Amino acid sequence: MKAPYGLDICENCQACTVREQRLICNLPDRALAEFNAAKFATVYPKGAVLFVEGQQPMGVFVVCSGRVKLYGTSADGKTYVLQIAEPGDVLGLSAVVSGRACEANAETLEPSHITMLKRADFLRLLATHAEMSFRTSQLLALTCHRAHRQASAIGLAQSAREKLARFLLDSCERAGETTDAGIRVRLLLTHAEIGEIIGTSRETVTRLLGQLRKEGVIAVRRSTIVVRDRDALTGNVHS
């Protein structure tokens, strides 16, 4: 089945039903049925744009598989990455609830399964099902949390090295895997993208990563980084 723009519609694929639970867990059957009846589950190719900043929010987007880049742009074309959304994350929630325009652009980094619920349908669910409303509050609270953490991470860091250290520590905490050699994490990001996340230039990211590697703090192979000396990174954050 084909949606507009040649997108494949994904009919209740396993990924979607599993991951959506983070938004709709513990819903009574009637609400769940409503959700399923109204949702659009589609699979987007790499580089697809879900929404752009300034636009009235179309609805909420649940990432079922893949990764979605959330970023803002300044007038001179610079981009600043707010978040790399992963399966289970919900996008557009704050815009839909507050009724304001979207404050960011969303673009898939990989082919991704996304289920969408139109604004009107979502608000109806909110109004009629208390659990949905409470769950939404919790998700929004988490989003606030993350946004504040990111703001203070950037605001409090005085050197680029410190920003990078914070970013690496954050990545480890989210997706790290502890091995005997250290904490291993796959960063599927280019140096340029890391630069956009931590607010510095690509060259600086390259230089700093090289520096850390020389110092033996991290080891790099392909897109996986092994943090061998975690304390050295946290030490950077302090000083």
Added chain:
Amino acid sequence: MKAPYGLDICENCQACTVREQRLICNLPDRALAEFNAAKFATVYPKGAVLFVEGQQPMGVFVVCSGRVKLYGTSADGKTYVLQIAEPGDVLGLSAVVSGRACEANAETLEPSHITMLKRADFLRLLATHAEMSFRTSQLLALTCHRAHRQASAIGLAQSAREKLARFLLDSCERAGETTDAGIRVRLLLTHAEIGEIIGTSRETVTRLLGQLRKEGVIAVRRSTIVVRDRDALTGNVHS
């Protein structure tokens, strides 16, 4: 009547009942009665600490009058201001709803009337009154909005001048008063505090404000600033 720590308890003062409406507007009478029965309305002196980062959230705080500084600190003592809360703002909401530790410190900048609702009482209200839950979602969505705006304002600005320009424009939008001479706004902040908000040093704030004054873009008298050439500021933001 005296609360612990020698604080005055404010019994249904005009300010509180009026301003709280932004959280509890359109509540049915029963919910309102519950809110009023459970709330603690106290007046804090200047410099009082409502909560500190890392602490489990005690409850939600509604600012009825005065101003409250929300800030984070880094290990080396640097502080970064997230928000200056004004009457009608609600603090601690995200921490209470998500159940995580507070991510910031809150400190009054002036003698302030604050009404507090303990976490358990607030959550009970949330669970039993759908309107309260929806209203909370909306407030959280606005908070997300503001956090994102601030994050991108800092992340996208490359020069200190641009950050200051953004800050001034934001201030005008929030509290500005249009006159024939320009937009007048009272900034009850020291240069050091502005520096902490936009992530730069006090000296730079002083220098940039002096520069803008020389260029005729703004006029300064006491703590009020008149933006005479708004376009010059927005122009800074772009380039």
Added chain:
DNA sequence: CGGTCACCGTGACAACGGTCACAGCGCTCG
């Protein structure tokens, strides 16, 4: 009325990092 304190203003200087320019390298695709 002199002392103290908080805040503003300013100069000198070093360094961090953005920018430009270019080279190497691995991938894809015709």
Added chain:
DNA sequence: CGAGCGCTGTGACCGTTGTCACGGTGACCG
């Protein structure tokens, strides 16, 4: 298999800005 392209790595340069140091001014207070 060579061309093209995107990503990484590196050197040179210089502007912005943080830091230190100090002086000035107004408010408050004993």
